[in-house]
Amino acid sequence: xxPEEQRLAELLGQLGERHVATGTDGAWLGPQVxxxxxxxxxxxxxxxxxxxxxxxxxxxxxxxxxxxEPPPPASSPTASPSASPAVVEPLFVxxxxxxxxxxxxxxxxxCQLPRGTCEQTMRRTANAGKTLDAMxxxxxxxxxxxxxxTRVTAAGRFVLYVWQPGPLIAWSADxxxxxxxxxxxxxxxxxxxxxxxxxxxxMTRACSATARSTGCELRLLSGRAGQDPRSFRALDLPxxxxxxxxxxxxxxxxxxxxxxxxxxxGGAAASDVVYTTNDDGGTWTRQDLPCQQTPxxxxxxxxxxxxxxxxxxxxxxxxxxxxxxxxxRMYVSDGPGVxxxxxxxxxxxxxxxxxxxxxxxxxxxxADQGPVMGTADGGRTWTAVTGDSAFVGPVxxxxxxxxxxxxxxxxxxxxxxxxxxxxxxxxxxxxxxxxPEFSDCNALQPGDDLDYGSLNCNADQVVVRTIDCSTGxxxxxxxxxxxxxxxxxxxxxxxxxxxxxxxxxxxxxxxxHNCFEEEAGGGAFVTPSPQxxxxxxxxxxxxxxxxxxxxxxxxxxxIEANPDVPAPRCQIVRPDQRLRVRNTTDxxxxxxxxxxxxxxxxxxRTLAIGAETVFDxxxxxxxxxxxxxxxxxxxxxxxxxxxxxxx
Amino acid sequence: VRVVGEDExxxxxMRGRYAALVRAGSLLVGDTAAGEDLVQTALTKTALRxxxxxxxxxxxxxxxxTMVRLAGRWGRxxxxxxxxxxxxxxxxxxxxxxxxxxxDALAGALSRLPHQQRAVVVLRYYEQLSEQETAAxxxxxxxxxxxxxxxxxxxxxxxxxFSDVSPAEExxx
Numbered sequence: 115x116x117p118e119e120q121r122l123a124e125l126l127g128q129l130g131e132r133h134v135a136t137g138t139d140g141a142w143l144g145p146q147v148x149x150x151x152x153x154x155x156x157x158x159x160x161x162x163x164x165x166x167x168x169x170x171x172x173x174x175x176x177x178x179x180x181x182x183e184p185p186p187p188a189s190s191p192t193a194s195p196s197a198s199p200a201v202v203e204p205l206f207v208x209x210x211x212x213x214x215x216x217x218x219x220x221x222x223x224x225c226q227l228p229r230g231t232c233e234q235t236m237r238r239t240a241n242a243g244k245t246l247d248a249m250x251x252x253x254x255x256x257x258x259x260x261x262x263x264t265r266v267t268a269a270g271r272f273v274l275y276v277w278q279p280g281p282l283i284a285w286s287a288d289x290x291x292x293x294x295x296x297x298x299x300x301x302x303x304x305x306x307x308x309x310x311x312x313x314x315x316x317m318t319r320a321c322s323a324t325a326r327s328t329g330c331e332l333r334l335l336s337g338r339a340g341q342d343p344r345s346f347r348a349l350d351l352p353x354x355x356x357x358x359x360x361x362x363x364x365x366x367x368x369x370x371x372x373x374x375x376x377x378x379x380g381g382a383a384a385s386d387v388v389y390t391t392n393d394d395g396g397t398w399t400r401q402d403l404p405c406q407q408t409p410x411x412x413x414x415x416x417x418x419x420x421x422x423x424x425x426x427x428x429x430x431x432x433x434x435x436x437x438x439x440x441x442x443r444m445y446v447s448d449g450p451g452v453x454x455x456x457x458x459x460x461x462x463x464x465x466x467x468x469x470x471x472x473x474x475x476x477x478x479x480x481a482d483q484g485p486v487m488g489t490a491d492g493g494r495t496w497t498a499v500t501g502d503s504a505f506v507g508p509v510x511x512x513x514x515x516x517x518x519x520x521x522x523x524x525x526x527x528x529x530x531x532x533x534x535x536x537x538x539x540x541x542x543x544x545x546x547x548x549x550p551e552f553s554d555c556n557a558l559q560p561g562d563d564l565d566y567g568s569l570n571c572n573a574d575q576v577v578v579r580t581i582d583c584s585t586g587x588x589x590x591x592x593x594x595x596x597x598x599x600x601x602x603x604x605x606x607x608x609x610x611x612x613x614x615x616x617x618x619x620x621x622x623x624x625x626x627h628n629c630f631e632e633e634a635g636g637g638a639f640v641t642p643s644p645q646x647x648x649x650x651x652x653x654x655x656x657x658x659x660x661x662x663x664x665x666x667x668x669x670x671x672x673i674e675a676n677p678d679v680p681a682p683r684c685q686i687v688r689p690d691q692r693l694r695v696r697n698t699t700d701x702x703x704x705x706x707x708x709x710x711x712x713x714x715x716x717x718x719r720t721l722a723i724g725a726e727t728v729f730d731x732x733x734x735x736x737x738x739x740x741x742x743x744x745x746x747x748x749x750x751x752x753x754x755x756x757x758x759x760x761x
Numbered sequence: 762v763r764v765v766g767e768d769e770x771x772x773x774x775m776r777g778r779y780a781a782l783v784r785a786g787s788l789l790v791g792d793t794a795a796g797e798d799l800v801q802t803a804l805t806k807t808a809l810r811x812x813x814x815x816x817x818x819x820x821x822x823x824x825x826x827t828m829v830r831l832a833g834r835w836g837r838x839x840x841x842x843x844x845x846x847x848x849x850x851x852x853x854x855x856x857x858x859x860x861x862x863x864x865d866a867l868a869g870a871l872s873r874l875p876h877q878q879r880a881v882v883v884l885r886y887y888e889q890l891s892e893q894e895t896a897a898x899x900x901x902x903x904x905x906x907x908x909x910x911x912x913x914x915x916x917x918x919x920x921x922x923f924s925d926v927s928p929a930e931e932x933x934x
Binding site: 231 | 783784785786787788793796798801805812863864867868871882883885886887889914917918922923925
């Protein structure tokens with residue numbers, strides 16, 4: 115290196131020392147990557163949404179000067195049945211948890227956990243997984259203490275636990291809107307709420323390096339739905355150490371069953387056992403479980419299920435689970451203290467397995483792949499009740515005998531639901547308001563459940579409302595003069611009869627659709643109240659992804675859609691400011707392009723090169739504090755502007 | 762959502778290299794905040810492609826390449842707003858502020874260099890990459906790196922940066 119170069123290196127070193135990073139903890143990374151992944155995964159949907167805007171004619175298209183909001187409804191839309199069909203990327207259900215009434219939640223994403231790595235979202239169900247609806251602000255927890263969301267347990271009325279076999283757990287007491295998370299000092303094996311009270315049990319297991327000989331420490335913990343799991347109290351179990359796995363199942367009336375593989379008593383591993391209780395763990399009855407048939411075997415109990423008639427089913431598998439494929443044997447006991455009897459066997463398939471029982475005659479077994487197998491004759495015969503599937507989640511059984519499991523059908527995620535040994539029905543999960551249900555609106559009937567939203571009808575009008583709360587794509591289809599057809603393909607003009615629209619919907623800007631509202635029967639949304647706090651459009655994030663945010667002292671907060679990135683990329687705004695977006699994609703000697711703008715649930719706006727649009731209301735009137743994304747199509751897949759309302 | 766495995770691996774990489782990347786990124790764009798923004802954007806792109814990086818050891822090089830490319834585009838943007846320092850020091854004096862003055866002047870001089878020359882300066886003389894490594898990051902030939910470095914040095918020389926380097930020393934190269 116020459117002296118000049120050495121001098122330059124020295125000066126650069128001095129200069130470099132000045133630049134001290136502030137974000138060394140990487141806290142920005144999770145949301146930023148998450149957003150980028152979401153944008154990428156929604157790219158196809160965004161393209162489709164742009165395409166269907168054309169269906170709505172002048173509803174969203176504006177290419178002139180400042181545009182007022184909300185835009186006037188289209189008086190005579192020209193729906194085109196031949197519009198391009200929406201592109202729907204595969205979605206998978208990686209976990210689902212339902213309450214006895216069928217309500218619950220599922221983890222949905224473009225890959226199958228735990229095998230893949232991708233952005234996951236939470237969907238709500240009111241019908242045991244038949245339909246999975248969007249949940250506003252229901253981002254799954256993130257951070258170093260967030261579990262991989264491979265298990266969902268729904269408890270109480272609005273409580274959700276997201277966890278994984280391991281020490282990490284997240285819980286929400288408001289149906290997924292807010293989360294707390296923690297890492298426990300032992301691994302969670304199972305979480306099971308009582309079907310008739312708000313009691314929740316959690317089984318944990320802590321293994322030392324010598325666990326193979328001394329066993330792992332078992333702890334059965336009890337708490338209330340929504341309570342911090344770290345403050346659960348310990349229940350007495352007759353055994354505190356086991357070499358093999360442990361599982362549990364709870365029933366109504368304080369009944370429960372716990373299967374313990376190779377309990378350690380007197381310093382040595384004993385044979386497998388099932389403990390049952392009828393008084394919420396006050397007293398336990400022991401029953402041997404004959405998983406191991408010969409000394410040469412190494413079979414262990416991997417799951418237990420308590421049926422509503424008091425019978426107990428146990429599933430034994432070859433090996434320890436989690437390694438290699440498992441052959442399976444089933445056993446059933448008619449009740450506490452009654453000996454287990456063999457109830458069939460199943461060939462090797464999958465590396466983990468679960469059992470769910472509806473009665474002493476009816477039960478189902480799933481592995482993590484292959485069909486779900488069922489019996490209706492006490493285990494004498496087992497038949498496949500689902501198609502072959504590359505993924506199957508644990509079987510859950512509702513009090514009415516309905517069983518369900520997450521799975522796949524035709525390469526897409528689905529929830530399998532059925533009873534007995536009749537073929538279960540696969541309910542595929544669909545992307546944001548682009549499911550096949552919308553392909554023919556004339557086929558919709560009052561009371562129909564859509565895959566994503568709801569259908570409200572009365573004698574005078576038919577209104578379909580659906581919303582993707584993560585993207586703001588909204589569909590309002592009605593026999594009224596405010597119905598717009600965004601997001602719907604194959605819509606015919608007959609849906610545009612000039613009947614008066616329900617004033618509730620006419621006055622409620624759909625931009626402020628309240629995703630928090632509770633569902634009434636039939637999956638229908640309750641009309642949001644304009645006075646409700648939820649009328650503010652929820653922020654997407656608490657903090658911006660951009661490292662630097664600008665401000666604008668004037669009455670408008672302006673975002674210019676420059677090539678590559680918006681300017682500014684992030685804007686701190688005042689509540690009295692209005693958002694203005696300019697299409698400046700032709701700067702820097704670029705050709706420029708027509709862009710679309712999506713913001714806070716407003717209908718998508720189209721901007722010609724050089725045009726601008728103004729979102730006419732002060733942002734404080736309709737935005738909740740926090741960071742709101744301004745989706746600009748020019749940055750497809752790589753971001754947009756951020757509006758940060760701090761107050 | 763955070764999913765363990767690859768994300769953990771990436772997070773470890775990010776935590777280990779973040780500060781250094783910010784220093785380099787700040788030199789590329791002339792400002793710490795913008796540099797941090799640049800690095801975060803580049804790291805986000807790296808994170809998105811982490812699963813497809815066969816050699817995780819190349820992640821830093823990938824990130825650095827992304828940073829250089831982004832910085833090149835950012836230079837066209839109004840909002841980045843580079844802040845060159847117009848006033849050069851009158852001369853090199855041994856007063857206590859000289860070190861700061863010189864660094865300020867260098868920041869200004871760097872900002873006046875064309876992006877590709879500035880990238881070469883940062884990669885070669887701050888990151889201490891070899892000419893071959895620099896060429897790999899920039900996606901150009903070694904000869905191009907040499908010529909850009911030569912032009913950059915000439916420009917900095919014209920700004921008086923090497924006046925304290927004696928001609929004898931220069932002749933000794």
